[in-house]
Amino acid sequence: MSAQQTDGPWRNANLRWLLAGSALSLTGDQFTLIALPWLVLGLTGDPLALGVVVALMSVPRAIFILPGGALVDRHSPRAVMMLTKYASAVLLGTLAALTWTGHVTLAAVYLLALAIGLAQAFAMPSGTAMLPRAVPGPLLPAANGLMMGLRQLSMLAGPLLAALLLAVAPAGSAGGTDMRTLGLAFAIDCVTFLLSAWTLARVRPLPGARRDSASEPVLRAVGTGLAMVWRDVPLRTCFLYWSLVALFVGGAMQVALPLLASDTLGSAPAYGFLMAAHGGGMLLGMAAATLTPRLKVVTFGAMLLAGDAVAGLLLMLLGGIDATWQGAGLLLALGALAGFLQVAIFTWIQRRVPPHMLGRAMSIFLFIFMGLAPLSAAATGWVLQHITLGQLFTCSGGALIVCAAFAWLWTPMRTIALTPEAPAKS
Incomplete structure (x- = not known):
């Protein structure tokens, strides 16, 4: 058994890269979770529009997460995860640019929210499937515990950082917050996706980690x-x-x-x-x-x-x-x-x-x-x-x-x- 299999979790290189990428991405997500509702309310002042945006982000995840998980099992979780990170970076970069320049519209927010939700539908199952293919079995309990705790820490630190950003922002039209500040929040999330893709590229799958070619058809498995x-x-x-x-x-x-x-x-x-x-x-x-x-x-x-x-x-x-x-x-x-x-x-x-x-x-x-x-x-x-x-x-x-x-x-x-x-x- 190799040292990677017997050492503590913090000495496992793959786990360190995954934890770093997860911390970056999850913290960046909090900026979007704080800024997006504020952007919608600033554009419309309508709670119905906010409900529609939440639904547009959530419905694709709901529809595709079951077949997405089955598909990830058949392919490389690392490759799928990498594609979703780049796709999310492009979408958030577009939203940041539109918001920063003041050209954002409710229709654009609807379309981008739908696309972001679709990317997340494949990101979530690929993320859960990645850990067992990168971390030895004896380290999995500790690795899962670290990942779960890290997620909650990001839910604490991310909103505080986003709140600090909005607190120092000049007054503007978006619910009292400057549009360029909201654009900056989306840009921060975009950058964290790019950085987490870079850390993911450093992860090396364990020897023998492969897909199950004999698995049953996707719909039958569901x-x-x-x-x-x-x-x-x-x-x-x-x-x-x-x-x-x-x-x-x-x-x-x-x-x-x-x-x-x-x-x-x-x-x-x-x-x-x-x-x-x-x-x-x-x-x-x-x-x-x-x-x-x-x-x-x-x-x-x-x-x-x-x-x-x-x-x-x-x-x-x-x-x-x-x-x-x-x-x-x-x-x-x-x-x-x-x-x-x-x-x-x-x-x-x-x-x-x-x-x-x-x-x-x-x-x-x-x-x-x-x-x-x-x-x-x-x-x-x-x-x-x-x-x-x-x-x-x-x-x-x-x-x-x-x-x-x-x-x-x-x-x-x-x-x-x-x-x-x-x-x-x-």
């Missing part, structure tokens, strides 16, 4: 995964429950939080601080889950439903804030709760699903939130034309509590244990 989830009652119950949560809550928050910063707090930097608080909370929640892996006070299902009920109450409170620090405190708590539950959910799926089906099961899980949340986001934009933002937070939080109560009373979800009694059958 169908097999769906059938496996449907036959397993606990999996089916949880996936249907998460579908309801994504439909009633997930997309609504993508539209509501930028509007909260714009209409209630009246500040572009405030949005960055809110997102940073949520990211920091998720990091704390994941750390807490790591420190208490053997906590068995309640079953997995009961813990999940109770956590969602608490999250619903916090969302209802969020609609009544009038200061940034209040929103940051509530989003810190929401993030901590989400981070803790996310670790439990991923652990439960990994233990429940046979290894040869895990990739498809995880892609279905991601599909739920990427497919239903954008529909919810688009609907939220329409709903906000008829109700206030505070009422939206109240309705969303109440819907989450109702979903959790329904699942507790009328489904076997509360009895689902973290460790299954028997392996799931495929």
Whole structure:
């Protein structure tokens, strides 16, 4: 066994390049996530337009992530990942140039959002498939932990940096922020994609890492995964429950939080601080889950439903804030709760699903939130034309509590244990 296989994760060259590229790209993404809603609101002032942009970025990911994952398995994840990085750099560079020069239009934003979402549909499965082909098996648990923690750190640092950029910007027409500052935010994301492509080029696949030429046809493989989830009652119950949560809550928050910063707090930097608080909370929640892996006070299902009920109450409170620090405190708590539950959910799926089906099961899980949340986001934009933002937070939080109560009373979800009694059958 080589030194690369026995040394610690930080001494593995491939992992260092992947971590560096991931840190650059994820941090840059936060600039776009902060600047894009502000650009749309500055161009239109219309929450419906913001909902449409969110949907245009999310729908292609939802449609293509399942076949995209199957295709990546047949080809080189590194090559697919490299292409998506260059494509994203071109798209963001175009958006940066249009915004900087003041020639950006809502139609151009729609088109570029759609193309960015399509690139992400292939970037996500290629990214998850890359790590096992670049890092030896004994290092994978530590490598996955580092990647997950790095993602949450980027969700903390990126919004803070973006908020700082917007805070020092001169006043302008885009929701009070200068257009050239928003263009600079998109340009920063473009550069991070180019730098992460450079780091990816330094990654060398492990000897023997190859695609599975004997795999079944793409659509049949997707169908097999769906059938496996449907036959397993606990999996089916949880996936249907998460579908309801994504439909009633997930997309609504993508539209509501930028509007909260714009209409209630009246500040572009405030949005960055809110997102940073949520990211920091998720990091704390994941750390807490790591420190208490053997906590068995309640079953997995009961813990999940109770956590969602608490999250619903916090969302209802969020609609009544009038200061940034209040929103940051509530989003810190929401993030901590989400981070803790996310670790439990991923652990439960990994233990429940046979290894040869895990990739498809995880892609279905991601599909739920990427497919239903954008529909919810688009609907939220329409709903906000008829109700206030505070009422939206109240309705969303109440819907989450109702979903959790329904699942507790009328489904076997509360009895689902973290460790299954028997392996799931495929």
